[in-house]
Amino acid sequence: xxxxISDFSQYRALVVDDxxxxxSMLAEMLRSYGARNIDMAANGKExxxxxxxxxxxxxxxxxxxxxxxxxxxxxxxxxxxNWIGPMCAWIMITxxxxxDSVHGAVEYQPDGYLIKPVNAALLFQRLxxxxxxxxxxxxxxxxxxxxxxxxxxxxxxxxxEQEKSNASELLRWKSQMLMSIGEIEQARELFEKVLNERDVxxxxxxxxxxxxxxxxxxxxxKLLRQVIADLPAHVKAYDLLAQGLxxxxxxxxxxxxxxxxxxxxxxxxxxxxxxxxxxxxxxxVETAEAAFRKSMxxxxxxxxxxxxxxxxxARIMGNRQQTEEASRxxxxxxxxxxxxxxxxxxxxVEGMIYQKNGQDKEAERVAADLSGMMKNAxxxxxxxxxxxxxxxxxxxxxxxxxxALLSDVVRNNPEDQxxxxxVSQAYSNAGLTEEGxxxxxxxxxxxxxxxxxxxxxxxxxxxxxxxxxxxxxxxAMPSNVRVLLxxxxxxxxxxxxxxxxxxxxxxxxxxLTANSLLPGDKRCTRLLNQLEAMD
Amino acid sequence: MQPTAKPDLTTxxxxxxxxxxxxxxxxxxxxxxxxDVHSESDFSGYKDLASMLYETRRINNDLMxxxxxxxxxxxxxxxxxxxxxxxxxxxDLQVQNASLLISRGIELAFRAEDDLIWYFxxxxxxxxxxHAVNNASNYTQNRILIAAExxxxxxxxxxxxxxxxxxxxxxxxxHSPLGVDFNRGSTGLGLHFTRTVAALHKNKGRSGRLLLxxxxxxxxxxxxxxxx
Numbered sequence: 086x087x088x089x090i091s092d093f094s095q096y097r098a099l100v101v102d103d104x105x106x107x108x109s110m111l112a113e114m115l116r117s118y119g120a121r122n123i124d125m126a127a128n129g130k131e132x133x134x135x136x137x138x139x140x141x142x143x144x145x146x147x148x149x150x151x152x153x154x155x156x157x158x159x160x161x162x163x164x165x166x167n168w169i170g171p172m173c174a175w176i177m178i179t180x181x182x183x184x185d186s187v188h189g190a191v192e193y194q195p196d197g198y199l200i201k202p203v204n205a206a207l208l209f210q211r212l213x214x215x216x217x218x219x220x221x222x223x224x225x226x227x228x229x230x231x232x233x234x235x236x237x238x239x240x241x242x243x244x245x246e247q248e249k250s251n252a253s254e255l256l257r258w259k260s261q262m263l264m265s266i267g268e269i270e271q272a273r274e275l276f277e278k279v280l281n282e283r284d285v286x287x288x289x290x291x292x293x294x295x296x297x298x299x300x301x302x303x304x305x306x307k308l309l310r311q312v313i314a315d316l317p318a319h320v321k322a323y324d325l326l327a328q329g330l331x332x333x334x335x336x337x338x339x340x341x342x343x344x345x346x347x348x349x350x351x352x353x354x355x356x357x358x359x360x361x362x363x364x365x366x367x368x369x370v371e372t373a374e375a376a377f378r379k380s381m382x383x384x385x386x387x388x389x390x391x392x393x394x395x396x397x398x399a400r401i402m403g404n405r406q407q408t409e410e411a412s413r414x415x416x417x418x419x420x421x422x423x424x425x426x427x428x429x430x431x432x433x434v435e436g437m438i439y440q441k442n443g444q445d446k447e448a449e450r451v452a453a454d455l456s457g458m459m460k461n462a463x464x465x466x467x468x469x470x471x472x473x474x475x476x477x478x479x480x481x482x483x484x485x486x487x488x489a490l491l492s493d494v495v496r497n498n499p500e501d502q503x504x505x506x507x508v509s510q511a512y513s514n515a516g517l518t519e520e521g522x523x524x525x526x527x528x529x530x531x532x533x534x535x536x537x538x539x540x541x542x543x544x545x546x547x548x549x550x551x552x553x554x555x556x557x558x559x560x561a562m563p564s565n566v567r568v569l570l571x572x573x574x575x576x577x578x579x580x581x582x583x584x585x586x587x588x589x590x591x592x593x594x595x596x597l598t599a600n601s602l603l604p605g606d607k608r609c610t611r612l613l614n615q616l617e618a619m620d
Numbered sequence: 621m622q623p624t625a626k627p628d629l630t631t632x633x634x635x636x637x638x639x640x641x642x643x644x645x646x647x648x649x650x651x652x653x654x655x656d657v658h659s660e661s662d663f664s665g666y667k668d669l670a671s672m673l674y675e676t677r678r679i680n681n682d683l684m685x686x687x688x689x690x691x692x693x694x695x696x697x698x699x700x701x702x703x704x705x706x707x708x709x710x711x712d713l714q715v716q717n718a719s720l721l722i723s724r725g726i727e728l729a730f731r732a733e734d735d736l737i738w739y740f741x742x743x744x745x746x747x748x749x750x751h752a753v754n755n756a757s758n759y760t761q762n763r764i765l766i767a768a769e770x771x772x773x774x775x776x777x778x779x780x781x782x783x784x785x786x787x788x789x790x791x792x793x794x795h796s797p798l799g800v801d802f803n804r805g806s807t808g809l810g811l812h813f814t815r816t817v818a819a820l821h822k823n824k825g826r827s828g829r830l831l832l833x834x835x836x837x838x839x840x841x842x843x844x845x846x847x848x
Contacts, residue, residue: 180642200645201642201645201646202645202646202649204649204652204715204716206715206718207712207715207716210711210712210715214708249735249737250703250705250735250737252703253702253703253739254703283739283823283824284822284823284824285701285739286701315822316699317695318695318696318697318698318699319698319699349696
């Protein structure tokens with residue numbers, strides 16, 4: 086018999102169901118198998134309250150919870166907000182066999198489904214099996230938690246040899262990790278090896294993803310069309326195919342493909358938003374509007390809701406000269422999204438809508454607001470927000486604000502070619518093509534100079550000065566990966582001379598930031614390992 | 621005024637089948653609970669209850685098959701083959717069929733090589749084997765064997781019993797479209813479902829299939845599904 090866990094006394098469990106009788110029945114079942122720490126929740130709000138403060142090993146969650154969040158949305162929120170780790174066993178209890186949620190993205194799937202009425206023996210069999218499998222993956226998870234992707238992949242290889250029954254699952258994990266750290270070649274070898282033995286859907290789709298990353302969109306679409314012909318309910322294949330078709334410029338076909346995906350799985354705010362954007366590009370404003378509205382509606386209780394659907398809809402209203410409605414919608418964004426970059430985008434788009442409708446006074450007022458907002462250190466603009474804000478600043482005569490913002494984007498991302506293209510486009514749109522090139526070069530040189538200062542100081546053995554200089558560089562360019570890595574490197578040199586726990590923590594934080602921006606980068610992994618090896 | 625669009629009858633069929641299935645699931649859950657705490661000696665209606673459970677499960681299986689076929693037809697069924705340990709698969713079958721078989725005095729045995737793992741859609745194949753077991757429970761004398769082994773690169777799951785076996789016209793080949801026998805109460809749905817599910821499983825140019833035979837190790841009917 087396969088490994089199984091039958092004693093649940095050391096596990097903490099959460100039971101989520103809107104019916105009190107069902108809750109106590111499930112809790113009673115857990116108790117009869119030894120569980121002692123059991124919390125209960127009647128709705129999404131209560132469940133999130135528990136999940137945000139306690140680590141659970143087991144969650145039994147009813148899918149349909151009446152008004153508010155459904156079970157799938159609670160699971161998504163718990164995963165996105167890191168309330169539960171990969172070791173938590175989540176069982177979704179459903180009334181039907183195949184709810185739409187079954188088609189959710191892989192990373193948001195529960196570990197198992199149980200169909201009502203819940204049979205105690207079956208519940209514990211499934212639960213025991215899931216927990217046993219998770220403990221087999223525990224060592225890999227420990228490495229993943231420390232963002233040590235390469236260590237986790239090496240551990241996968243060890244486990245694949247040891248545990249035949251989990252080999253397929255482990256290979257799939259390994260392929261996902263390889264893709265996320267950009268080891269495309271290795272991922273391709275893995276997919277091809279798996280496919281040599283069996284026509285496995287995830288490997289076929291994985292191979293199509295590899296082709297897209299390599300720029301072979303024709304080849305990718307061909308593979309995906311075959312997958313869909315064999316498995317017409319494989320939602321991820323549709324999503325990926327739509328992306329590929331879009332790259333090939335086949336917009337109508339891309340749109341039809343996304344519509345099929347949305348028919349299979351209508352509750353994804355992001356897919357609905359993508360549909361809206363595609364419809365707009367096809368010139369179908371009506372469909373776009375419907376899709377953006379649908380995205381907002383299904384996103385209402387979802388952590389996966391996206392500001393892009395609000396912004397897309399506001400732009401449509403702006404084009405119809407409904408400026409008041411547009412700005413009312415945009416003013417909802419700060420309450421709906423915590424991310425301050427979204428607040429910046431909302432203002433920028435509002436200003437541009439006024440400007441395009443000839444309401445210059447209003448546009449200037451909004452631009453002044455935005456300029457004040459962005460001087461507040463608590464507001465973090467990402468590059469999308471910076472580009473949108475710069476557009477408004479240019480068109481309302483705030484050239485200095487715009488150039489400062491764009492220079493910041495350049496300093497933080499000098500190696501991102503696509504983004505640099507957008508920055509020079511922004512300058513061209515403002516009629517500043519040549520000046521823009523000069524400013525961009527200045528920003529790049531500026532970044533290099535700041536970074537080199539610290540490295541040169543370190544080379545001359547002036548380590549305290551080098552660390553101080555790198556700190557300033559990181560403060561000025563918090564998302565420039567090269568700056569972060571050099572900073573970590575200089576701090577490591579200093580630590581090798583003289584141990585300093587506070588500096589060690591600081592170095593770790595810097596390197597983890599770099600790792601989250603560019604997961605699994607070889608140099609970053611090496612520096613992290615060196616840092617951890619120090620005592 | 622626009623005339624109201626006439627609702628599509630098949631949608632109603634599907635949604636009501638769905639609704640009925642939920643009620644039947646509840647009903648068989650309750651019957652199982654009752655059968656588990658009683659025995660033939662302490663409750664005179666025990667045998668009748670056992671028959672009720674069999675009939676309930678039969679309808680439930682039929683509805684599940686109808687619903688799944690409907691979803692497959694409308695390209696809505698999420699076909700998810702994955703690696704399944706046959707040991708785990710047998711445990712699920714054991715749990716799901718224990719009440720029925722104990723109440724009918726039938727002994728259920730499993731036979732498979734240790735660590736046998738195959739690639740298939742667990743839910744669909746559970747549906748197939750549950751149907752076969754339920755069916756066998758009506759025709760066997762007192763024994764059912766579920767066996768799994770790899771034959772010529774295909775996984776073969778067999779449900780064998782020690783009853784009279786299948787009538788001659790149903791045996792073969794696996795190509796006859798429907799094994800319909802109204803005298804025996806067979807509409808052919810279960811077999812059609814099995815053939816559809818088997819054919820859905822494809823690998824390297826080979827598809828799954830269904831075989832019905834007589835004999836086997838228990839001398840009765842043998843229901844075989846082969847999966848590539």
